[in-house]
Amino acid sequence: MTTPDPAPMNITARRPSLWRNLSLVWLVPLAALAVSLGVAWKAYSERGVLITISFENASGIAANETTVRYRDVVIGRVEKVGFADDLSKVSVQARIDKEIAPYLDADATFWVVRPEVSARGISGLSTVLSGVYIEGSWDQAPGLSQTAFEGADRPPLAQPGRGGRRITLRTDDGRMISEGAPVLFRGIEVGRLETPRLTVSGDSIVVDAFIDAPHDRRINSATRFWDSSGFSVSIGPSGLSLDVDSIASLVAGGIEFDSVFDGGQTVGPGTVFDIHTDEAAARRTAFARTLSGGVAVAVAFDESVAGLASGAEVQLRGVKVGEVSSLNAAIQSGSDEAEVRLIAKLLLEPGLMGLPRGAGEAEALDFLEQAVAGGLRARLASAGLFSSELLVELVTLEDAAPAAFNREAEPFPELPSAPSDLPDFTATAEGALERISELPVEELMAQAIATLASIENLAAADSTRQAPAAAVALLEDTRALLADPGTRALPGELQAAVSDVRALLADLQQGRAAANLAAALEQGSQAAASLAAASDELPALVADFRALAAKANSLEAEELIRSASQLIDSADAVIGTEGARALPPALTAALEEMQATLEDMRQGGLVENANATMASARGAADAVAAAAEGLPALSARLERLVAQSEALIASYGGRSSFNSETLDALREIKTAARAVSQLARKIERDPNSLLFGR
Amino acid sequence: MENPENPQRFLTAAAAGLAGCRVCGTANPGAARACTCCGSPLEPAAPASLQRVWAWLAAGLVAYVPANVYPMLRTTTFGRSSENTLIGGIAELFSHGSYGVALIVFFASIVIPVAKFLAIAYLAVSVRRPAALGSHGRLVLYEVVEFIGRWSMIDVFVVAILTALVQLDFAAAIAPGMAAVSFALSVAFTMLAAQSFDPRLIWNAESENLNDHA
Numbered sequence: 001m002t003t004p005d006p007a008p009m010n011i012t013a014r015r016p017s018l019w020r021n022l023s024l025v026w027l028v029p030l031a032a033l034a035v036s037l038g039v040a041w042k043a044y045s046e047r048g049v050l051i052t053i054s055f056e057n058a059s060g061i062a063a064n065e066t067t068v069r070y071r072d073v074v075i076g077r078v079e080k081v082g083f084a085d086d087l088s089k090v091s092v093q094a095r096i097d098k099e100i101a102p103y104l105d106a107d108a109t110f111w112v113v114r115p116e117v118s119a120r121g122i123s124g125l126s127t128v129l130s131g132v133y134i135e136g137s138w139d140q141a142p143g144l145s146q147t148a149f150e151g152a153d154r155p156p157l158a159q160p161g162r163g164g165r166r167i168t169l170r171t172d173d174g175r176m177i178s179e180g181a182p183v184l185f186r187g188i189e190v191g192r193l194e195t196p197r198l199t200v201s202g203d204s205i206v207v208d209a210f211i212d213a214p215h216d217r218r219i220n221s222a223t224r225f226w227d228s229s230g231f232s233v234s235i236g237p238s239g240l241s242l243d244v245d246s247i248a249s250l251v252a253g254g255i256e257f258d259s260v261f262d263g264g265q266t267v268g269p270g271t272v273f274d275i276h277t278d279e280a281a282a283r284r285t286a287f288a289r290t291l292s293g294g295v296a297v298a299v300a301f302d303e304s305v306a307g308l309a310s311g312a313e314v315q316l317r318g319v320k321v322g323e324v325s326s327l328n329a330a331i332q333s334g335s336d337e338a339e340v341r342l343i344a345k346l347l348l349e350p351g352l353m354g355l356p357r358g359a360g361e362a363e364a365l366d367f368l369e370q371a372v373a374g375g376l377r378a379r380l381a382s383a384g385l386f387s388s389e390l391l392v393e394l395v396t397l398e399d400a401a402p403a404a405f406n407r408e409a410e411p412f413p414e415l416p417s418a419p420s421d422l423p424d425f426t427a428t429a430e431g432a433l434e435r436i437s438e439l440p441v442e443e444l445m446a447q448a449i450a451t452l453a454s455i456e457n458l459a460a461a462d463s464t465r466q467a468p469a470a471a472v473a474l475l476e477d478t479r480a481l482l483a484d485p486g487t488r489a490l491p492g493e494l495q496a497a498v499s500d501v502r503a504l505l506a507d508l509q510q511g512r513a514a515a516n517l518a519a520a521l522e523q524g525s526q527a528a529a530s531l532a533a534a535s536d537e538l539p540a541l542v543a544d545f546r547a548l549a550a551k552a553n554s555l556e557a558e559e560l561i562r563s564a565s566q567l568i569d570s571a572d573a574v575i576g577t578e579g580a581r582a583l584p585p586a587l588t589a590a591l592e593e594m595q596a597t598l599e600d601m602r603q604g605g606l607v608e609n610a611n612a613t614m615a616s617a618r619g620a621a622d623a624v625a626a627a628a629e630g631l632p633a634l635s636a637r638l639e640r641l642v643a644q645s646e647a648l649i650a651s652y653g654g655r656s657s658f659n660s661e662t663l664d665a666l667r668e669i670k671t672a673a674r675a676v677s678q679l680a681r682k683i684e685r686d687p688n689s690l691l692f693g694r
Numbered sequence: 695m696e697n698p699e700n701p702q703r704f705l706t707a708a709a710a711g712l713a714g715c716r717v718c719g720t721a722n723p724g725a726a727r728a729c730t731c732c733g734s735p736l737e738p739a740a741p742a743s744l745q746r747v748w749a750w751l752a753a754g755l756v757a758y759v760p761a762n763v764y765p766m767l768r769t770t771t772f773g774r775s776s777e778n779t780l781i782g783g784i785a786e787l788f789s790h791g792s793y794g795v796a797l798i799v800f801f802a803s804i805v806i807p808v809a810k811f812l813a814i815a816y817l818a819v820s821v822r823r824p825a826a827l828g829s830h831g832r833l834v835l836y837e838v839v840e841f842i843g844r845w846s847m848i849d850v851f852v853v854a855i856l857t858a859l860v861q862l863d864f865a866a867a868i869a870p871g872m873a874a875v876s877f878a879l880s881v882a883f884t885m886l887a888a889q890s891f892d893p894r895l896i897w898n899a900e901s902e903n904l905n906d907h908a
Contacts, residue, residue: 022745023745023749025746025749025750025890028749028750028753029749029750029751029753032752032756032757032879032883033752033756036756036759036760036876039872040760064777065774065776129772130772131774
């Protein structure tokens, strides 16, 4: 190895210029710096707008975790949870995406979405695990943006930008309404109630409701609201009726509305509607309200108006044309003495009376004047067969006492009244039923049994054995009489009559009583005819009795003759009355007489004719028993009738609203159950869906 | 080892007219452009190569900033998502009482990278100026930096593994944040910086100094 020479350039070399010797590697940190700065600038420039939302409390809100959403899309995140200056509120600072910020104007609202379980369902389930979030809502137009907002506790009923109309409802009873209760139109939910609040005076409760578009167009001056919560049971001529609305409205309360008459005018904002207690009450107000354009007339009634109430209908040939507005007594000072008269104020709707639309009071009064001249009178009528309510009927009577329509009467024009024919069908039908039930069938039976016992005693007596052949004939005749088909047919006729009556009752119970009035009357007369026919069978019976009496007469028994003639009288009375009522007592009397006669005969020394008498008597007893067999059948028929009535009432439900309501309720419960089971199945299948809320 | 008080005169390869191959260690003649043994290009231990060290170090430092500012992990548990930066995560671990884990993470993510920056910077500076640490000490330091460099990626590995494993849909999900990429880049740049440093410069400088003193 030689000694190495130091390389001269190593010693002398000067460092070249920094720039010339610059390595390309420097591009790497420059690029890194550029990228970092770029990212930082981007992050800064895209940083959202910080807004402050104040809440009552910050339950569940956590900084850097809680998101702010709009239509369930995350648009921001809470950055800080703090207090307002005076600790009165919690102020939540959230950073909202830049694109969204311009929309956050005065109408923007924020609320915290939490899981909520209420009568109307479960909401916000997805927040159970993920924590609450803040939901915002605003309209679709950018406005003057703000950065400070008041947070609401609950979602607003009407979210900004949602079509619809806000109305105010008023009620006296706040129990039936609750916040968020549905507003229904024909059973369809079209809106929601907001928080009810007391008026300043505290005498009523007002609640705002928001009706979604397009249903808000249905709100006009003809709209009436009523409470549809709860259920009602009523028994009327149309049967048992159970009204149950949806389960939700049963629990949370609900308000239903409808237009109760045509031609309502659009109402301006700020209109306050009353909530009526039920649909009927709401519909009734249609008259009171519209009759600002209606015609008020007064009618003075001389008779009792018990059963006539304010709100009762005024009918013209069965069509409602108005209603009774008020009832009061007025003292009318006549020429010599003061007279108290009952004045009913009627409100008549010209439109309903057939007058052209837009007809005013003058036209209506002209019409009434003309009609009264033609015999139109107001009179009281029964509202229904089973109802004690009255209504006012406008009828044209041919033989009406002359009267005039007093247009100048104060305070209202006075319509002449006519006496009502109120002792009506109801009373008649009730009377008929009463009479039927009063028929002493039991007594008749007892009497017949007693008679048979007497006959048997007579037959057993020694003296009877001594009875002459005439007695045998008498008994044979008796037997023949009792075996007579006519006698036997009597119970059958009675049954027919009863079944007719039953058919009548069935028809009456079918409802439509008023409409079936004529048919019912016809049935009644048929029943009466049947009864008469049954009675018609009596002459034969009586004739037989008469023959029996004649036979007995030949026995030289004075008592017998007398009692037989009494029997004839009684039987005649039966025929004479034509009423079934008289029949049994007469028969009873006749049998009593016969018993007395036979008793007498037993005591008087009669010729013995033991075997024949016994046979005859037994035959007679059998015949009477056979005849009497019909009577238990009759009572059985009656019992069956009762049972059938019960069954009828029971089966009644088949068509009645009671049943359909019950079925509806059941169906609804079933639907609810199905929904729950579907929910359960869905959760089972896909638990994530519950958690994600999807 | 060396004794600074009694510095031993020694001959560097450059002084001997040789060039050591950095790949296979063969001592080649100084004029050779390529290694006679493995064929890799030979570069003289030029102080200019320090530029690359500084450049990579700067890149590593630049990348280290977002690695600390941006979130490392985005953890979503039952719909709640939380993001943690390096420091934030360490503070959270510490506040939860996991002192050991917090310490490990602190060392792996903060202490070691920072120490590496400092060490490389110190090495680079010490080539030009007299250093407190002797040449041998600096060589050891360099070797330690090189050795530890590959382990600095442990954070990135953890993030990668977690991200791959914890994808339990809704129950828990972990996504890497921007810091993970930055951190990986930072580590890579630092490693490149360490790689760019030519330890021969230590000895060259030493001999120059000694020569100057002599």
